[in-house]
Amino acid sequence: MAAHNATHAPDHASDSVRDREIEAEQTHLDRVYRRLEEKIHEAEFLMDDAAKRGQVGTPGALAERDAQVFQAGVHLHRLNSEYEDFLFGRIDLLLGKDGKKGPDGAFTSVEPADGAIEDGRATIAETLHIGRLGVLDADYSPLVIDWRAPAAAPFYRATPVAPGRVVRRRVIRSKGRKVLGVEDDLMRPEITATLDGEELPAIGDGALMAALGRARSHTMRDIVASIQAEQDKVIRAPAASVTEVEGGPGTGKTAVALHRAAYLLYQDRRRYAGGILIVSPTPLLVAYTEGVLPSLGEEGQVAIRALGSLVDGAETTAYDSPAVARIKGSSRMQKLLRKAARGALEPVAPGARSTGRKAAKAAANGDGGGSGTGDGDGQMSLDGLFGAAGDGTGQDASAHGSRGRRTPPPPAAGAPAAGQPAHLRVVAFGGRIELDADELRAIRQSALGGTAPVNLLRPRARRLILDALWAKSGAARRYTDPELAAEAREGFDEDITTEPDFQEFLDAWWPELTPRGVLAAMADERLLGRWARRLLNPREVRQLARSLQRLDGGGTSHAHKAMGDGHGPLSVHDVALLDELQMILGAPMRPARPREADPLDHLTGLEELTTYTERNGGGRSRRERLDEERTDYAHVIVDEAQDLTPMQWRMVGRRGRHATWTVVGDPAQSSWSDPDEAAIARDEALGTRPRRRFTLTVNYRNPAEIAELAARVLALAMPGMPSPKAVRSTGLEPRFALTSDGAGSADDAALERATVAEAERLLGEVDGTVGVVVAMNRRAQARRWLAPLGDRVVALGSLEAKGLEYDATLVVSPAEIADESPAGLRVLYVALTRATQQLTVLSTERDEPDAAGVPDLLRD
Ligand SMILES: Nc1ncnc2c1ncn2[C@@H]1O[C@H](COP(=O)(O)OP(=O)(O)OP(=O)(O)O)[C@@H](O)[C@H]1O
Numbered sequence: 001m002a003a004h005n006a007t008h009a010p011d012h013a014s015d016s017v018r019d020r021e022i023e024a025e026q027t028h029l030d031r032v033y034r035r036l037e038e039k040i041h042e043a044e045f046l047m048d049d050a051a052k053r054g055q056v057g058t059p060g061a062l063a064e065r066d067a068q069v070f071q072a073g074v075h076l077h078r079l080n081s082e083y084e085d086f087l088f089g090r091i092d093l094l095l096g097k098d099g100k101k102g103p104d105g106a107f108t109s110v111e112p113a114d115g116a117i118e119d120g121r122a123t124i125a126e127t128l129h130i131g132r133l134g135v136l137d138a139d140y141s142p143l144v145i146d147w148r149a150p151a152a153a154p155f156y157r158a159t160p161v162a163p164g165r166v167v168r169r170r171v172i173r174s175k176g177r178k179v180l181g182v183e184d185d186l187m188r189p190e191i192t193a194t195l196d197g198e199e200l201p202a203i204g205d206g207a208l209m210a211a212l213g214r215a216r217s218h219t220m221r222d223i224v225a226s227i228q229a230e231q232d233k234v235i236r237a238p239a240a241s242v243t244e245v246e247g248g249p250g251t252g253k254t255a256v257a258l259h260r261a262a263y264l265l266y267q268d269r270r271r272y273a274g275g276i277l278i279v280s281p282t283p284l285l286v287a288y289t290e291g292v293l294p295s296l297g298e299e300g301q302v303a304i305r306a307l308g309s310l311v312d313g314a315e316t317t318a319y320d321s322p323a324v325a326r327i328k329g330s331s332r333m334q335k336l337l338r339k340a341a342r343g344a345l346e347p348v349a350p351g352a353r354s355t356g357r358k359a360a361k362a363a364a365n366g367d368g369g370g371s372g373t374g375d376g377d378g379q380m381s382l383d384g385l386f387g388a389a390g391d392g393t394g395q396d397a398s399a400h401g402s403r404g405r406r407t408p409p410p411p412a413a414g415a416p417a418a419g420q421p422a423h424l425r426v427v428a429f430g431g432r433i434e435l436d437a438d439e440l441r442a443i444r445q446s447a448l449g450g451t452a453p454v455n456l457l458r459p460r461a462r463r464l465i466l467d468a469l470w471a472k473s474g475a476a477r478r479y480t481d482p483e484l485a486a487e488a489r490e491g492f493d494e495d496i497t498t499e500p501d502f503q504e505f506l507d508a509w510w511p512e513l514t515p516r517g518v519l520a521a522m523a524d525e526r527l528l529g530r531w532a533r534r535l536l537n538p539r540e541v542r543q544l545a546r547s548l549q550r551l552d553g554g555g556t557s558h559a560h561k562a563m564g565d566g567h568g569p570l571s572v573h574d575v576a577l578l579d580e581l582q583m584i585l586g587a588p589m590r591p592a593r594p595r596e597a598d599p600l601d602h603l604t605g606l607e608e609l610t611t612y613t614e615r616n617g618g619g620r621s622r623r624e625r626l627d628e629e630r631t632d633y634a635h636v637i638v639d640e641a642q643d644l645t646p647m648q649w650r651m652v653g654r655r656g657r658h659a660t661w662t663v664v665g666d667p668a669q670s671s672w673s674d675p676d677e678a679a680i681a682r683d684e685a686l687g688t689r690p691r692r693r694f695t696l697t698v699n700y701r702n703p704a705e706i707a708e709l710a711a712r713v714l715a716l717a718m719p720g721m722p723s724p725k726a727v728r729s730t731g732l733e734p735r736f737a738l739t740s741d742g743a744g745s746a747d748d749a750a751l752e753r754a755t756v757a758e759a760e761r762l763l764g765e766v767d768g769t770v771g772v773v774v775a776m777n778r779r780a781q782a783r784r785w786l787a788p789l790g791d792r793v794v795a796l797g798s799l800e801a802k803g804l805e806y807d808a809t810l811v812v813s814p815a816e817i818a819d820e821s822p823a824g825l826r827v828l829y830v831a832l833t834r835a836t837q838q839l840t841v842l843s844t845e846r847d848e849p850d851a852a853g854v855p856d857l858l859r860d
Contacts (some may be wrong), residue, residue, distance in 0.1 A: 017201050018182075025172050026179045028129060029087055032143050033177055035135055035856050051504055073588075085174045088131035088225040089143055091155050092200060093165040094192070105142040106151035108616055110164045117191055124167060124195040131156050132224065132296060147224050147296075148236075149264035156232035163187035168200055171225045210730060212700055212836075218769060218791075219291045223255045235260045236692045239635065240258060241689035245664040248724035249710070250701025253664040256288060257637045260662055262296040262565040264635055269301075274634030277659075278304040279652055281640045283317055284796075285803040303633075307648055308572040310655070311579050316570045319776060319799055322821030324547045326673055328573035329645025331681055332535050337518070337577060339531040341454050341584045344513055344521045345444065405771070421508050425798035426496050433472050435465070440509065443468055453586020458510050465506075485729055515581035516551065519574065523548035532621050547571070575649040579654065613684070633659050640802055641665035645672055646681030653685030661686060668718050671799055671829045673724045673822040699724040699833075701805055706839045710832040713814075717825035734839040736853035751784045751844060755812055758840050759786055759793050766837055771806030773798055773831040775816040798827045801834055809835035815847040828857070 045743035096109030106128055116122055134146035145152045158166035168185045173181045183204035193200045208226045227235065234256050237243050243260075247253050261276050280286045283306040290304050308316040320328060327333070357449040424435045435443070447461035448454070468493055470476065479485035496502050523529045525545040532541050550567040570578070636656035638644065642665040644652065663686070672678050699707055707726040712725055737758050739750040755772065762770045770793045774782045779797035786795045794806070798817045811817070811831045818824040832839065 004566055012032075018203050021182055021203055022179050023183060023199065025087075025090070025174075028143075029174060029177065029179055030068075031137075032087055032129075032131070032135055035137060035143055038138075039135070085172070085225070086133075087129055087131040087174065088172055089147070089152075089155050090123045090170040090172060091128050091130070091158070091166050092152070092168045092195060093126040093128065094167060094193075095125035096165060102151060105136070105140060106145060107165075108150075110154065112165045116165075117188075120191050122167065122188075122191050122193045123467040124193055124200065126165075127195070128152070128155075128224070129172075146266065148263045153232065153236065154353075156227045157229050158187045159229060160187050160189070167191070167193045168202065170203075170299050170799070208700075208727070217286065217796075220255070220258075220289045221598065222292045222295045223252065223259070224296065228252070228260065228698065230694075230696055230698070231256045231259075234696070237261050237692060237694070239271075239660045242661045242663065242686050242691040243694070244691050245662070245694045245696065246663075246666060247696030248666055248699060248722075249830070250699040250707075250726075251696035251724050252698075252700055253666070253696060254285075254289060254639050255292070255637050255663060255697070257664050258292045261302050261637060262293060262298040265298050265301055272301055272630075272634045274659075276302045276637065277633040277655055278302060278637045278639060279310070279495045280304055280306050280802055281457045281643050281802050282306055283309065283315075285639070288804055292813075304656055305653075307571075307644070308575050310651055311575050311582070314570055314578060315573045316572055317800075318569055318571045319797070320571045320573050322549055322673070322823075324543050325571075325573050325645070327536065327540050327544050327545075328431045328571075328577060329647050329672065329675060331646035331650075332672070333577060333647050334580065334650070336535050337580050338584055340522050340528075341513060341518050341581060342448050343527065343531050344518050345448075345454070345510060346441075357753070391631065421505055424465070424469075424505055424509075426499070426502065428469070428473055428492060428495060429475060431473075433469050435468055439468060440465075444510075455512055455582060456586040458512070461510050462497075462506060466496065469496065471751050505849065513585050515585060519548055519577060520551045520568075523551060546789070548574075573645065573647070576645065576651040577649040580647060630654065631655055632657060635660050637660070637662045637664070639664055639667070641682070641698070642667050642670035642675075643672055643677075643802065644678060644682070646677050648683045649678065649681035656685075656776065661689075668714055668721050669826055671802075671823045671827050671830075672820070694832050697724055699726045702726055702833055703732070703837065704729040704833055705731070706732050709839070709841075709858060710829055712860065713825060713832060716857070717829055730837060732838055736843060736849070736851050736855075737840055737842045738849060739842065739844050748781070751812070751842075752781075754842055755782065755810065756785055757791055758791070758810050758842055762810060762838060762840065763789065763792060766807035768807035769793070769794065770808045770810065771796055771801065771804065771834055772810045772812065773801045773813045774815070774821055777820075778812070778816070798831055801831050805834050805836055807836050808838040808840070810840045810842060812842045813847055813853050814841060816844070818857060819846075825857075 062714060093107070094112040097111045097113050098109045099113070102108045106823065116125075128142065128151060129144050130147050130152045131144035132147065133144065134142070134149060135144040137143050142151075144228065154164055155169060158164050158169060169185045169187060171183045172179060173183070181204070184202040186202050208228070212641075223231075229414075231252050232328050234243065234245050237260075244251055245256065257278065261278060264276065265272050280289065286304050286306050286309075293302050306317075308314065319325065378381050404639055421439045422440075424440065426433050426532075443464045444461065447457050447464055470489060473492070475488060475492065476485060479488055488813075513739035523530070523545055525542060528545045529538065529541045532544075536544065551570065551574070631654070633655055636659045638661070641663045663682075667675065670678075700709065704726040707723060711723040714721055737754060739747075739754040755774075758774055759770055772782060772786060772793060772795045774795065774797065776797040776799055779795065779800075782795035786793050796804070798820065809831070811828075814828050817828045817831055820827065831842075841855060841858060843849040843853060843855040847857070849855050
């Protein structure tokens with residue numbers, strides 16, 4: 001640890017000393033901005049010059065122009081970005097041991113020279129300013145060191161226990177071009193150091209505490225000014241193979257992951273041109289964190305995607321009930337999907353869909369809609385998509401923006417109107433040749449042999465059909481000369497395949513399958529039962545089929561009708577299934593998209609493979625295209641890794657087959673019920689690459705009072721698991737409230753009154769945000785209750801709270817949250833660790849509160 005162990009002298013510096021120090025930093029910042037302006041002019045000149053070069057027309061000039069425009073463009077963009085605090089740090093250092101300087105102009109040695117301190121006195125030999133980008137003066141002396149450069153590491157790593165050369169670390173707060181204040185930590189408080197003959201003063205109460213005390217908004221801030229030593233080690237860890245980071249709530253895992261992405265790009269921009277993917281559990285967390293990288297000067301090369309949006313065209317926040325999620329996430333689905341993808345081609349006996357249709361009708365009528373309806377097995381809301389019905393709060397518009405809801409289903413690609421043909425009849429050599437149902441089935445089985453992607457087997461099936469027809473025609477016997485036979489066969493094939501009827505037959509008999517179509521076909525309980533034999537039990541088959549009926553636009557008696565359809569709402573877990581199916585089916589051949597023309601092509605008459613214009617063209621941002629196009633990244637960062645299901649690990653693994661990885665998570669916060677199964681899938685995704693493990697131990701989010709309460713649930717959820725150490729305390733104990741005086745009634749009206757009243761109270765207590773966490777199936781209800789309170793209050797289902805934080809949190813009915821799933825206690829632990837300042841727990845009868853209102857689960 002650095003700052004919270006560091007010594008910041010009591011604020012003894014007088015106002016005049018403080019003003020003088022601020023003024024000195026202002027002078028430096030002015031100098032930095034003057035230099036930045038010069039650099040902007042330089043970059044603009046380069047852009048101009050490059051455009052002229054484009055007209056020269058030789059391949060060399062063209063390539064040079066492209067590289068130059070690209071570099072100058074990136075540079076200009078960075079320089080032009082208005083940073084809130086471009087320059088945020090400073091270190092004052094003793095003379096280095098060997099007196100050598102690095103390429104950034106700073107001394108390289110970490111340890112002070114012998115004799116740098118004598119009789120408790122020392123002279124400052126070097127002062128470095130740290131900022132978001134490195135800036136060199138015209139004489140190449142460092143005006144600002146990039147926070148990621150090796151010379152900046154002591155700013156983060158120095159502690160009073162191991163200060164190295166650092167005597168004083170200063171955090172500078174500025175807005176635009178104005179310095180607002182400074183906060184100092186002394187790393188060697190025992191010595192008297194002088195700079196330019198004057199004693200080095202220490203100002204303020206320390207930077208970390210100042211940063212942690214600030215009110216929270218709806219977006220995360222970067223922590224560049226106060227990264228702590230144990231975090232810095234992770235951020236700067238070499239990118240080889242797999243870096244695993246564990247740590248409790250609030251230890252900065254997400255912050256560290258984001259800063260690591262920026263660090264890796266700085267270290268080796270060329271290597272990571274292949275893109276960095278950050279996988280986040282929810283779109284809420286994506287929205288919360290996506291401002292951090294631009295504030296660190298990095299944007300284009302990093303894609304932050306939620307698990308529900310990793311597959312193009314899918315965008316969902318709807319959750320399956322825990323029982324269904326468990327089935328869909330399990331690695332048993334691999335085999336089942338493979339069977340379904342092959343089975344979906346098979347003809348179906350009439351009436352086979354009746355069960356499915358009945359269930360679909362029930363779902364359409366609202367039965368089993370996710371609000372606690374039993375399925376006859378005595379379980380809670382088994383096949384409901386939590387919140388799938390638009391609740392209209394607008395808090396997560398994408399939640400209900402699943403394409404299927406908003407856009408009409410496209411026509412069924414390749415699906416016949418009247419089901420599968422039972423036989424094939426063609427006319428050749430003046431006679432009829434026929435293949436009956438059994439023969440067709442045998443051909444299909446033979447074509448399907450092996451593991452090749454189903455859609456890519458169609459040409460093989462076509463060939464086998466032609467072989468069978470040719471054999472039946474008896475024509476082969478008529479030709480003894482192989483050359484003549486081959487010629488006749490060619491003519492035969494051509495005659496048959498150019499018949500529109502044959503093409504129609506093929507489209508119907510071997511339609512091009514789509515992932516959504518296959519999922520929709522699995523909504524048929526009878527079919528699913530057949531494919532799931534020995535994989536799922538009958539109850540699981542029923543639960544899964546019912547949940548997939550939402551996808552099914554069907555209602556015909558034939559599975560194929562559903563296959564091009566399936567445009568109903570997806571759940572987050574369906575997305576991993578779609579990705580798996582995409583792999584099983586294989587992408588059919590598509591005609592190449594024509595390349596947009598580069599205007600310079602016309603000038604030069606040359607064809608470039610890619611041009612800067614093209615890479616940045618088409619009116620779409622680089623970021624947008626990165627998001628859309630990439631399925632293989634150079635580095636993959638997985639946040640909240642403890643929550644990935646085995647099927648999600650497979651989906652993410654496919655995006656990092658050649659990548660290095662950073663995987664951050666906390667097993668104590670896992671909402672997945674079978675951690676062992678997930679661990680196997682995680683190992684498969686990460687392969688046998690060597691791993692480096694780090695643990696983060698300090699909780700920067702919760703005050704000690706809240707962390708202590710949460711630790712009680714942790715002890716129940718994972719006995720023996722250590723809690724991270726809270727770094728500050730507010731003196732405010734968590735509050736316990738009841739739905740009505742003493743009784744803790746569970747009726748909805750009483751719960752609404754109590755929830756709204758407490759949220760209002762908390763709004764009055766804090767300047768920033770208030771998060772109200774409820775059980776998943778109360779999500780829509782809570783949003784309605786709280787909508788009138790404005791946008792400082794956010795209502796969240798328990799699974800959505802992951803990774804987020806609020807100044808104050810209200811947790812509604814711990815028992816309801818804990819009872820929701822086998823992982824309920826861990827989900828409750830997540831809910832209790834979201835607050836930076838205040839926490840209220842609201843109990844109902846079900847929580848069995850004691851006289852002080854403390855629910856059973858939270859008592860000592
Ligand atoms: N060194 C730091 N300086 C200032 N703030 C920090 C520091 N480290 C973490 N924080 C703050 O602590 C809070 C928690 O960080 P973060 O969300 O990254 O933790 P986490 O480990 O991902 O938590 P969870 O497991 O609950 O998702 C954030 O507000 C973050 O900005």
